[in-house]
Amino acid sequence: MAALELAKKRLRHFATEEAAGISPLYELLAGHAAEDDEVAALLTAAPDQFAHGTLFFTAAQRLVQAEPWIELANYYLTMGGSFGPDDRVWPLFRSFVLERAGKMTELIATRTTQTNEVRRATTLFPALADVAKQVKGPIGLLEVGCSGGLLLGIDRYGFRYQNEDGEQVNAGPAKTPLVLTCAVSGAPMPRLPKKLVVGAKIGLDRRPIDLADEEELAWLEAGIWADQPERSRRLRVAAELQRKDPPALVAGDAVDDLAAAAANVPADLPLVVITSHVMPYLPDERRKAFIEALGSLAAQRPLWWVTQDHYRGAMAYLAPERTEFVQTLDSSWGLLAVVQWAAGAPSARFLGRTGAHGQTLVWL
Template sequence: MTVSLAEVKQRLRRFAEEEAAGVSPLYEHLATRAADDDEVAVLLTVARSGFAKATLLLAAVHRALQAEPFHELVNYYPSMGGSYGLDGGTWPLFRRFVVERADKIGKLVAAHTTQTNEVRRAALLYPAVALAAKQAQAPVGLLEVGCSAGLLLGLDRYGYRYQTEQSGQVVGGPTKTPLGLHCALELGPGATLPSVPKKLAVAARVGLDRDPVDLADEDATAWLEACIWADQPERQRLFTAAAAFQRGSPPELLTGDAVADLPAAAARVPADLPLVLLTSNVLTYLPDEQRSAFVAAVRALAAERPVWWVSHEVYAAALAWVLPGRADLVPSAGGPGFGVLGLTRWDDGVPDAVALARTAMHGERLVWLV
């Protein structure tokens, strides 16, 4: 089902106000203008069902610009070496570029989905996976649903520096690693600092995605790079480092559906390993009936083996299904959005879920709640 132009324009405006504001001046500016421009906004109406989001249109333009690295618009894209700030020429130049390449950009929108493999989110997941491993008291097997290129499956191999008010910088992960991630860590009322171990024992890594990305494929890798917001070059640098690191020891990536193929993917993790299931900004793309089916599928897995579900999603997409009634985990109307880091396991079919933290969606910071 295609999305109407009116709905697309509303989504562009909401993205500018709730997601890009204060985070990405370039994308806030472009999405705001696109929301009032039929010729630009209409390109998003050809997206696959469920994927007509502002980030997809902006990624398609970014990818088209990658193919023309000497175009004047590059000056406004720090990801491509540009150094211009926003000015009166930004939108007219962007609009002309898009309209003149409407056919090409429309085909990119129709053929792709947003697949940002944001490695900084590993800094959010690491304390939650460490907590699951502590409860399991054994090396764990990781299964990431919606894994893209699977960069988060290497979370035990990265170094972490959490900046706190209480204890200064808290360091975790191995000391010798080519990739270090920084994250601001704030404590909520009554919360205590989470355990951030130096070592996390991971014995298996499996990813499941409807369209997993092979980092040996240059075009597929370029699309992932295009999905990174263009005025956040540090994210680009971290992605490049993580991708190079992973190529030396890639995880097993499987093509399949998040619900129908979940049992087969879980079976690829040895049965004697506690299973830690990861989802990060994936369920938000699924309709409610599929979210319900996914939670039921995880519950069925938990009846067969020890399972911990580490979820990093907006509250309504994940934790609300196992920990209902938490209005404090829902952003206020018109306020900035945030993610919720949750940890869930099942006891005789009954979910035991806890909201561990509120998070910035790209991994910049978290507020620990327990």
């Protein structure tokens, strides 16, 4: 597929499958961008595996952040704007990105989507609690593709799960400035602990983000959809919590540097590797190599892999027969699973379907 056609396809999918019903502003803008060759061409500056609508709109919002006085900023609720999408916003947006085409393509070519959506911790927490229950003690976390490492603060967040009948399950510490909510459905939720004991927190990323650096934090904020200001608030609160309990973030490759990063987790701690909406960004051969690298580590120490990724990006390699989970790689929901190795063989348990931003959990 030609680069322009791929960019248009990705923007169209972003409009119809990811933003639809969730972000009216991005649904409108992405829909127009997908039919506009000049605008869509900006996304071709990214390698194919990174050329997604999320990167395109992150780059655009980062430039709007730099010029908060412009009329377009009125539509960015994350920046204090108050306008809803109307017939003026697309012409404003189109002119803005094309007039700054050089800056747009530079960001798109040199940065990657590094949204660090802290709310995804709500859907990870039950899986990690399940592992902690098995080991009956502290666990060591290694998040691959950690971005700024906010998911590694999972032991410091409160959680509130509510089903369609209004029944709630609360978890995590009672006294915390950040309580994350999640709508649950499907099978009844298991009992969840008030405390998750984490003995080590390590993050591995090709380009870790230092949240103490305001420029880097601004890039993360730019990745939040422009009409979802509540996500910005959660990011800021989580970043402040992290300053009090910072994880160790390591720059490196998900496969080649996995063992070295894991060595930072003390050997007496059960190692729990986390991936959350990361695997689809790896080419097919690197996904296979990553799973093989996990198997090599599991031969040396107790290891669990908690994955919240698309089926074809992760679990299809370990459970190809589970065709009920087949989806396109750029679908928005994830599949929550826990993998453990025994006698060199991986065994996967499927726990639930998760919303892209941790807002929903269909418990299996």
